[in-house]
Amino acid sequence: MALTREQLAQRVAQELQDGYYVNLGIGIPTLVANYIPKEIEVMLQSENGLLGMGQFPTEDEIDADLINAGKQTVTMATGASVFDSAESFAMIRGGHVDLTVLGAFEVDVNGNIASYMIPGKLIKGMGGAMDLVAGADNIIVTMTHASKHGVSKLLSNCTLPLTGKGCIKKVLTDLAYIEIKEGKFHLVERAPGVSVDEIIKLTEGELVIPNNVPEMKL
């Protein structure tokens, strides 16, 4: 079975380490916050100028001056700090964020990522995504492995305008956990109940299959 959005978030959460500063993109990455293991401390960075993002507010706690990068009302965790956008991107561009999780439309074997526009269809803008992929070393891309019509999103060459060049090393899809090195995808784990053949069929870029491909533990 392909992973649900929640299961994708759970798997990403396994990559969190005690003391990590983490930036979570909009969509599936946001859900990762729900699965932070209780025994570790993680601080979430929101690129509009908040380090130490808390949970959503109660009706009484809503504050129009306190939002996250998705423009949702939020709260501040204990030990939070607020700052301006230049400071926020100094953290991101200066490589101070330990883990970045973001979504994508396409990823290719050279670590290129396309996530911000579909020419003629969808032009919303890159927001902070180009800064995040250029500035961070440890990035996990979360996405569906293929479109609803079965068209692979793991390609030999991205077809859409790029968000970043050669910057992605880890991709978690609803079918597999894949690492990118030396111009190839490497299959590391498969989603529970998903066969290696299914993953091969839906991966357009060159995929290296080791002898043993363990199932993800969730």
Next chain:
Amino acid sequence: MAGFDKVVSTYEEAMAGLEDGMTVISGGFGLCGIAENLINEIKRKGTKELTMVSNNCGVDDFGLGVLLQDRQIKKIVASYVGENAEFERQMMNGELEVELTPQGTLAEKMRAGGAGIPAFFTATGYGTPVADGKEEREIDGRMYILEHAIKGDFAIIKAWKADRYGNLVFRKTARNFNPMAATAGKITVVEVEEIVEPGELDPDQIHTPGIYVNRLILGTFEKRIEQRTVRTAQS
């Protein structure tokens, strides 16, 4: 106005001198920390052919979105514009020029503009459409692109508190682009929720010193929320 007193009493005075074709830098992230009433004054004045520099462009009926209704904006420099149907229509029809700029690059362009730095190299956008036509350089084995600073004829800023000298304090994430934008305007206009006398703000707690501020006005704000998200008691 006397000495360092920056306070003006009307919005007309606050935006006096804004003319067709000028560049206006705006603080704010989404609808958070935007100079609502200064934007409405630009709408009332009917100034046209404006270049707006702002992270976002508001929504259809609030924030910078209201300037789209009468086609007052010629060009916008922004990182994310996805919340606005009229925006999309004008962009698709070629009525509105859009320069998509990565968020960190946009913040740095404003900061550089205000700090007398004409341009800077950044890895952000290298190998993407953002790099088109820009100088590229390898530094210590990595590729960078040259991004130019931005300055505005005007900057429109929303702060929380100010003293009459224009020393500013922002509140929570309503700070966002405002401090950089404030440095990058030839005329920087600030609206605030409270104005106090000089000496009443703790100098250690001032985010933007008054030297960057030309005009200051006391406003009342709707502070519209774009995504009202709440948790229930058990979550």
